[in-house]
Amino acid sequence: MNLIEKIFEHGLWNSRFIIVLAVIFGLVGAVLLFAIASIDIFQTAAYVINVYATHAHPEHFHEEIVGGIIGAVDLYLIGVVMIIFSFGLYELFISDIDPAKDEDGKENQLLAVHSLDQLKDKISKVIVMVLVVGFFQKVGHTVFTGALELFYLALSITAVAVGLYFLSKVGHHE
Numbered sequence: 001m002n003l004i005e006k007i008f009e010h011g012l013w014n015s016r017f018i019i020v021l022a023v024i025f026g027l028v029g030a031v032l033l034f035a036i037a038s039i040d041i042f043q044t045a046a047y048v049i050n051v052y053a054t055h056a057h058p059e060h061f062h063e064e065i066v067g068g069i070i071g072a073v074d075l076y077l078i079g080v081v082m083i084i085f086s087f088g089l090y091e092l093f094i095s096d097i098d099p100a101k102d103e104d105g106k107e108n109q110l111l112a113v114h115s116l117d118q119l120k121d122k123i124s125k126v127i128v129m130v131l132v133v134g135f136f137q138k139v140g141h142t143v144f145t146g147a148l149e150l151f152y153l154a155l156s157i158t159a160v161a162v163g164l165y166f167l168s169k170v171g172h173h174e
Helices: 002-053 061-093 116-140 148-169
Strands: none
Touching: 002 061, 061 116, 116 148
16 A cells, blocks of 8 residues: 555656646747737837828827837736746746856745745736736726816826835735
């Protein structure tokens, strides 16, 4: 029975390597998001150059440019989530990432993850930033017609600012 138990436990422990699939495909997702966002920025730049070269004056030009760039930033941030996710899973379940350490063996704290809670905290902060960027992208395309709507805009921006302030305090124990 002891031999069967050892074989089972060894197999169970090695099953953690299935996480490598999530790591690899998380990185593939990040690369795709970075590529798409970069293409979006390139297309936005080409549009701007074309508008100025042809002396065109399209309606809502500035809103379109800002929206395109904010949309790309959104994709970049989601790509960052995927990278943090991949690095965190690898470090938690497989092994420490040796190249992430400096000559003294000190770990780079940017992507270092030592627990699922720490991984969740890092990912959730970036996801909140994605939501904030998405909020401002939507606000940029909104037409305000009255004072009450502008008041609601001011309140929503204040709520976002307060939320970001409290989010910055999470995890900082003094």
